[in-house]
Amino acid sequence: MGPGLYNYWMVIVLMMTGLYVVLARPNLVKKIMGVTIFQMSVIMLYITLGKVAGGTAPILIEGAEDVAYSNPVPHVLMLTAIVVGIATTALGLALAIRVYEEFGTLEDDEIRDAEIADAMAAEAGGAD
Amino acid sequence: MNDAIGLTPESVLLVAVLLPLATAVAVVAFGRWPNLREGATLSGGAVTLALVAGILLPAVRGGGRPRIDLFEILPGLQVSLHGEPLGLIFALVASSLWIVTSLFAVGYLRGHHSPNQTRFFTFFALAIFGALGVALSANLLTLFLFYELITLCTFPLVTHDGTERAKKAGRLYLGLLMSTSVGLMLPAVIWIWNTTGTLEFRPGGILQGHVAGGSAAVLLALFAFGTAKAALMPVHRWLPAAMVAPTPVSALLHAVAVVKAGVFTLTKVVVYVFGLDLLSTGAARPIQWIAAFTLLAASVVALYQDNLKRRLAYSTISQLAYIVLGATLAAPKALVGAGLHIVMHAFGKITLFFCAGAIYVHAHKTNLRQMHGLGRRMPVTFMAFFLGSLSVIGVPPLGGSWSKLWLGSGAAQGDEPWAVAVYMLASLLAIGYLMPVVARGFFGEPSPDDAFCRDQDINEASPLLSLPPAFTALCCLALFVFAGELADFLGGMLGAPTSTAIGAP
Amino acid sequence: MSHLISIVTENLPMLQVVLPMLAAPLCVVVHHRRATWWVALVVTWASFANSVALARKVYLEGPLSYFVGGWEPPWGIELRIDELNAFVLCLVSAICAVVLIAAPRSFDQEVESDRHHLAYAAFLLCMTGLMGIASAGDAFNVFVFLEISSLSSYGLIALGPSRRALSSALRYLIVGTLGGTFILLGVGLLYMSTGTLNLVDLQQRIPASDGHRTIVVAMVCVVVGACIKLALVPLHGWLPDAYTFAPSVVTAFLAATATKVAFYVLARFLFSVFGVASSIDRFHVDWVLLPLALVAMVYGAAAAIFERDVKRMLAYSSLSQIGYMVVGLALVTKSGLTGGIVHLVNHGLMKCGLFLAIACVVLRFGSPHLGVQRLGSTHLDRLRGLGRSMPWTSAAFVLGGLSMIGVPATVGFVSKWYLVLGAFEAGKWWVAALILFSSALAIAYVWKVVEVLYFADPPRREDEVGEAPWWVLGPTWVLVGASLVFGVWTAPTVRMASAAAEVLLPALAGAGP
Amino acid sequence: MDVLLFAFLVATAVWGVSRLRDLFAATMMLSLFSLLSAGLFMVMDAVDVAFTEASVGAGISTVLLLSTLSLTHRREKRRERRLDPAALVLVFAVGALLLWGSQDMPAYGDPQAPVHTYMVPRFLEQSGEEVGPPNIVTSVLASYRGYDTFGEATVVFTAAVGALLLLTGLRRRGEADSREPGGDEQGVRMRGNVILRVAIRPMIPFILMFALYVQFHGDYGPGGGFQAGVIFAAGVILAALIWGLHRVREVFTPRALELLIAGGILLYGSVGVVAMVRGGNFLDYDTLAHDPVHGQHLGILLVELGVGITVASVMIALFLLFAGRGRRSPSAVESG
Known part of the structure; x- marks a missing residue:
């Protein structure tokens, strides 16, 4: 195990945290936050692998020779990923607002109870 | 004349199969005018029969094997039709009995004021379409296609009454037939395709040299149980259940299309896919035993049935096992016997069902114990029943005697004396379950409260109900005379055109 | 005229994605309820025709490659159409074209009338995403278009008449985003070990690092991500609710296309990118x-x-x-x-x-x-x-x-x-x-x-x-x-x-x- | 430096976001998390990403989360069990797998890693001549991988379409919309706070100017359409907080926003289509002018503008949708 893997490990810890929040917390807004952390950790992974030791930001310096630039490709990709992330968050929150308006709660288990009640009402309504 | 209207045997194959389909369309179109509708059915049947008997039969008899490829359903696999003796016999049975059964059905359904008659005749014609397709199919895939078509098209017939019982029976019927064909027969077909690369029916079989004895036994078992229409125990249960259907449907199931398609498929597969050489190695042994067991067990069960149609249903199961056993004995004579028995049993059994239907419509009786003395009121019906019974039992001078003789001597030829014993025993049992009906009808003393049977006036069912059984009963007599020619003709499927080659019994 | 035809024939692989992609904002601009439907209808049928033409071309001439922006791979993004995705593209565009005919009646009943133009836009966006995934020759591009199709499908599902449509859509969003992120992670790991994002290029550069642990993890991530979108048991939880409560035509559309494209992604990565030698023979994904x-x-x-x-x-x-x-x-x-x-x-x-x-x-x-x-x-x-x-x-x-x-x-x-x-x-x-x-x-x-x-x-x-x-x-x-x-x-x-x-x-x- | 930042990040994520039950506090922690990661990106030379993350993570997403919370509950429900064993097992399995896989990863900063030796050299050496802008991120983003960026803009557009589908018009199926136009509490509340108004109001023109600078300076330094759009939207949001939502709505009517959102995408797409018509491939900017470099310059300018327009209008629309949606009275919740 090389010494240069510290960043990856930290990313993995963050990833696990995000995943845990999504899986274990019943609040749907909290789950969305967990998804955000999960996505952020993946973004960090990309940015980590774009770094070149002793490098500088990939903006060409006029006339300078022998400048080590960090890899711009992960940056480009992650700009897109961040945008995708905020788009997902926005849509998720919009849905959360609507769910709250209809169900009066954002706790997943309480919503499930309400859904079961709906299903039973539908069964009664459909069978008449 | 044939050339004048451009009908080669090849094109007749296609036309004969498609005619029932066209008939079904015509029936739907004429649904509002019952007489026109029935006219369509009858004329469709007549033309089909004329084509099969008039053009195909002579061609095949002359040694021709017409064949037509229609379209490629899977790459390398065609939907094709061909004419060969066994299939032609089945096609003849199906198309001739279609007419008779339709006549009977007209009487039965109108006598009963049954609803949905158009649906009935439509699906009836479609079932015949399936049966002719099975009969004339040139490869396993085509056969499977039409086999499934029969199942689907007979389902609305079985559930014709729409009652809870009918629905239950329909569920069992469809569930058992389809799950076995999809679950057992289809993998067998694909297995064969995978190992041999062909699904064509060829004289001598296609499996020889491709599968070992053990695999052949498994394959045969897949076919035997996969064709649940052949009603081998324990996949026979749909047959008694389907007795809730109207009697013309029972006739269709038992004589014309369904069960015959089952045993026909098995026989055809034995002859043209496995080949006799492969099966004579003992691969067929397990199925022989199961068939023998079914043969006897169904006969015994039949003895204890009071409901006439149920009794006949178990009798059918037993008679089908005759054919299965004969086919799997893989002796040339037994195979001819199996083919003959398809015909003989069809005519015998349809007579019995027609009679049961006539009794039900006319006298509203379904159970044996109600029939004391009934024969004296309905002599034509009961005479027909008597003749049909004798043919099913196998008594000369009726057609059934020949097929049983061929089957028995085939068993002897294959050096399987136990099979001969089984056949004999089953025939005795058949006397036991069929003769009481006749005896009670003619000689039984009606119970005091049974006003119908106590009435001494002869009061036969309407001609549409009583003439069809009389006609088929006479056919049973006639078949006794023509059995030799039929056997000659059937011998052709083994590659030997005359009975001398296989030795007449 | 002939100039126009040559433009179309030269840009076949691109047009089938670009057409719905530009028609979606056009729908928003047009705004009128029936007019947007006509826009969508014309465009979906055009891309269906396009896909068929493309499939024909691929079938006759072999795989096609299209360099977006004129930059050759691996530097630019490639669209690569071979027999497999030409087939998938035909299915997706055919289903879109046919379903769209039925859409107005169903939307009239199930969706409030002031947002039909948005519903058609979302429909077209979902189609864009699916077509984009199926035609992509670049791993990251797969992710981007996956998100387009996912986000629009969440919106479409939420339109369902029952309130359970909303909760189902939200749950699907959370799970689906996890799936998408797993694919992103997998692509990142692949990129990390090979330095390329182009699928064909990846295919060639992966065997060099066969047995590489990072590649294995990448494979797991991609498979998990694709299986979530594919709803393979045990990752199927989102599917029954989403299909049940979405508007009827949306269900018909998604059921016939979305999971199919996810299947395509799975097949493409397992067989083409990782290769049978690696994914099956060595790591036994099967x-x-x-x-x-x-x-x-x-x-x-x-x-x-x-x-x-x-x-x-x-x-x-x-x-x-x-x-x-x-x-x-x-x-x-x-x-x-x-x-x-x-x-x-x-x-x-x-x-x-x-x-x-x-x-x-x-x-x-x-x-x-x-x-x-x-x-x-x-x-x-x-x-x-x-x-x-x-x-x-x-x-x-x-x-x-x-x-x-x-x-x-x-x-x-x-x-x-x-x-x-x-x-x-x-x-x-x-x-x-x-x-x-x-x-x-x-x-x-x-x-x-x-x-x-x-x-x-x-x-x-x-x-x-x-x-x-x-x-x-x-x-x-x-x-x-x-x-x-x-x-x-x-x-x-x-x-x-x-x-x-x-x-x-x-x-x-x-x-x- | 990055060691320290990572430690902070983990702390905020684990303690802040996952443990805190107060969702407002968790949102703040998430915002802090974003700022920290922006710092981390800065350290790792990803200036554009850092810029974006700061404006998105700490800015827009916080605003959206807070608006959501103001419309829903601010506290998570208290529960008996504190840890979910099944989830823990799954999470640790994933973690273990990733750790195992990390052993073959190239060391951090290793210039010999495959990502640095393959594909990149051309960007570093030739993008100046082939495309033009000294900011390689801009070249790759807008030209080499312009299709991805088009996809990215479409994702934003998709989110807007989805949010509009969900949040316009009716509050509840079968229920009339009871919201009164212009009656937004937050604007009113903010109006009372003199200090904030005095402090922020003069900033707004500068923020909008800065947005334009970021938009058109993306070639030379960090920045570009996306960042500019977000900053522009932030300026408008601040304006909304000071003068009230209704004033902003007067300028950005729903229809105008729809047109802007779609217009940006159409601008981007039409650049691509024009390239096709002129005989190139989709988004091939070389064909836009007689001189390829000139064409590239024009193309990048236009597509960045398209992204900027779409992103700004989407962000404004999202804010208006979220913040302008009055909270429902609890009685309505009960009756549902």
């Missing part, structure tokens, strides 16, 4: 996928039997059918793959037809602004005796159901034929047995509906309803008809599928039919 697929196949069918809501029943049946496709993939034989790929199209056709038949029923029974109390318009009891009052709808359902069972002369039979053949080729007869067992279960759930349609009395006389409008019935019959036609005239689908299978399994080319 050992995991095959049992899961078999469980999915049987579980989905069994659950469908006990379901009383027809739409939900079809959703469970989809789980089962997804199992079939993955079985075909996990068998790793030519016939198996052909079966899986041909089932991708076949199942798309028949399931879309079935869901549209259900849309017909909903049109007759549902009402706008359904509250909780008016739920259950797809409940089995609602279908009682419909065979009489809605004969065409019922007949379409029966034919689609027969295809689902796999009756010969329907497309379902063709798929099953190849899957079972593949199982025999792989020497796994027990797989064949399970496939057929699951088909037998399909008889049970299809027939349950058929009985209710034809052999049950309508609950009340005043519930007597008429046939659905032809605007919905027509597309239903087009799809059902297609599933019969391609069940008999199998040459186009099977040829394309086996060509696609050869793309995935080049080593086995020439073997099999």
